Amino acid sequence: MSETAIAAPSPTPRWEADPVLDVEHLTMRFGGLVAVDDLSFAVGRGDITAIIGPNGAGKTTVFNCITGFYKPTEGRLTMRRAEGEEFLLERMPDFQIAARAKVARTFQNIRLFGGMTVLENLMVAQHNPLMKASYFTFGGVLGLSHYRRSEKEAIGFATSWLEQIRLIDRADDPAADLPYGAQRRLEIARAMCTRPEILCLDEPAAGLNPRESAELNDLLRLIRDEYQTSVLLIEHDMSVVMEISDHVVVLDYGKKIADGPADVIRNDPAVIAAYLGVEDDEVEAAEEEVEEIKEEAERR
Amino acid sequence: MEYFVQQLINGLTLGSIYGLIAIGYTMVYGIIGMINFAHGDIFMVGSFIALIAIIAFGLTAGSSLAVLILALILVLLIAMALTSVYGWTVERLAYRPLRGSFRLAPLITAIGMSIVLQNFVQIAQGARVKPLQPLFSGGFTLMELEGPTGAVFRVNLSFAQILIIVTTVVLMTVFTLIIAKTSLGRSQRACEQDRKMAALLGVNVDRTISLTFVMGAALAAVAGLMYLLYYGVIDFYIGFIAGVKAFTAAVLGGIGSLPGAMLGGLLIGLIETFWSAYFSIEYKDVAAFSILAIVLIFLPSGILGRPEVEKV
Structure with missing residues (x-):
């Protein structure tokens, strides 16, 4: 790729050109509940990728599928190691995902020994x-x-x-x-x-004070730059996400609603709607609709 | 005093055997929270394998001491290896498929496995007791006391007792080191605390559990050989009583704790011996189990056990 091509928005983003982890059509159902619905995204090698979304959007479920906690209902998770070996994570027992595919993770609630x-x-x-x-x-x-x-x-x-x-x-x-x-x-x-090639962090900044949070950012950059480990993180703290992420994937109700570089995501209307609620006039329209239905029911 | 010292020696010997078996209970309980009721019978199998090996080597009391000791080390290794295979197989066939099933399921199969092993040995080896001529005669006389009637009471430490106590101390040290210092020991302790997390760090949890059963069975085989050398008779039923006593020892010391199992084993051995010596031999089991009940009422997690903390 020539130097000039980087300035213009390239047709294939970096994370799709060389992904360390490919998530394709991932679906996870628990009985009638669809926690993750046909989700596809790529985690670029050497990137810090963030998964964000409101509570219950299915972020942790995605992690659980990647690390073998759950067997996905559908879909494929391909881990591409630097030396060229490929692993289909959904088919591997949990300890081999860590030992051979070199995926590591942490938990929202700390699980040290x-x-x-x-x-x-x-x-x-x-x-x-x-x-x-x-x-x-x-x-x-x-x-x-x-x-x-x-x-x-x-x-x-x-x-x-x-x-x-x-x-x-x-x-x-x-x-x-x-x-x-x-x-x-x-x-x-x-x-x-465990010398992983991808490190999955589930809300690493939860409960940290601002100083510790800034320290965490430095640590994650160090992991990316010094240890050449790709980082995939779930995070609520937008200051962390926007500051350090190379790539952001936004989930809502188990579906992907946006995917792109952090500064593009920040201004995406769908993301704003999911986080801040819908626009006021839309709410009014919905309320009117509900009133009409009620009146109709009373008339009968 | 002399009588007391003699009983102390006897009690420590018996306690060593209980302690070796108790470790198997406590390690398995520690790692998967299950009482392996077949463990007593694994001990019995170990004892039979040792007897067969001794007969196959043609060992008698007449063999020279060097030959005897070399051969016994070999017998010990054979018994440990083959008994481990039994331990591994029982876990693989009867317990692993039920992991993740309801809590009572592995307990019931464990009782089943215990009966399977007993009946297997009963049919394969016959129901009659198997004697072994004493291989070691003699020992050291530590004290001598002449009674008023002129009878001499001697405090003896027999070679068999020395062998049992020394072997137990050596093996306890080795196994404590394995748990404390090696990678296997660390992963066993990690699996004890959080099996799922250990797997996410690349620890093969199933293999770690299998190796725990293997280690327990190997120690039970050692206890089997010691029992055989000490008492000289075995039958297919010895695993039951010895198993229950060793289980009691593990609970008394604090189940899940390795030093606890050893301490519990020694205590049960001493209680039993002293009770038989000073009160009545018929009530020795009553005494041992009564003391267990009393300890459990006042120290529910055993002597060295950690209080159970409910995980939230």
Whole structure:
């Protein structure tokens, strides 16, 4: 693509040219309730992509489908790893989505292993390479040098993350003893310790104060730029979304109502309507209609 | 005093065996919240495998000590390996398909599996008790006391008792290290706390649970061999009583806690031995279980157990 083509709105946006994750015709029904309805979007490699929408729009359901919590009723989820391998997430057992397809996630309500230490939380995330290195524990018991080296590497990687999120002093404390903001940071670090290619964050800024929220933005940029990990996040805090997202997908009632760069989405009338309600004259028209129906019913 | 020391030694030996079995109950309960009632019978199977291996090696009391010890280590490894296969198979066939079913389902199949194993051994090996000639005779005399009538009371620590206590201490240390330090141990503890989250971090939860059953079965096999060496007779029914006692030990120590299981095992062994020694041997089980009831009333989560916190 030539330099000039970038200035003009290109026909295929970057995220469709090289997606790390392709969501195609995703539908999730719970009995009669359609939580996600024929949803398609792409997550660009190396992008921070945000999914926004009012409460109950189906955002978390999309995450649950991607990470194997739910089996989607219909649709296809293709993970394209950097080295070229492709994985159909909807067909994989949950642990392989993390281990082989390299998808990691965090939760809206924090799910750390509270009884384990901060460092151990990060070590569990590196379970698979260690298991292999220890020949399924036998080598670990015998203290083979090969295993000790891998263990040291894993501790080194975990330590670098603890320094990054300023929790190195608390490495040996139980995770449940950390303050709320620190638990959020630890959860992101733990997800990063699985060395994912896409990191799915469910409302990472929920409950954070403005300072912590700004810190989170820096952390997410670091993850994108330094660790070359694509980020997909659900967020309500518009200041976070608009500041750091490269690409925004808007959901309402399980359907996609807008999809594009953050500054375009900000001014999209459909998005404004979903977030702020419909225009006043439309409300009046609807109320009149209801009155007419009532009168008609009374006349009968 | 001498009598007391002798009973202490006997109680610790018995308690070690209970403790080894109790670990299997407590680990499985910790990770999937299920009482594996077939575990006592896994212990019994381990005991039979050990007996068969000893006979196959042609071990007798006449063998030289070096040969005996080498062969017993081999017997131990064989029994651990084969019993693990039993433990793994029972989990794979009878428990895993029911995971996610209602809470009572795995409990019922566990009782079923217990009966299956008992009847299988009864049919395959016969219902009569199987004796083993004592392989170790002798031991150390720690104290001697001459009574007023001239009779001598000796406090003995037999070689079999030393073997049992040493093996138990070594294996307890190894398994505690596995749980505390290795990647497998960390994932077991992670699965204990939040299985779904562990899976999302790439931990193969099913395999971790299988390995927990395998570890429990291997320790039960060790207990089986120890029981065989100590008592010299086994039959297809030993798993029931030993299983119930070990389960009691696990609950007494605080189910889900590894040191708790060992402590509970030792306590049950000591209570039983001292009660038999000082009061009446017929009521030893009554005593053991009464103390369990009393502990549970005042310490509902056991001695070392954490109080159950309801997850919101």
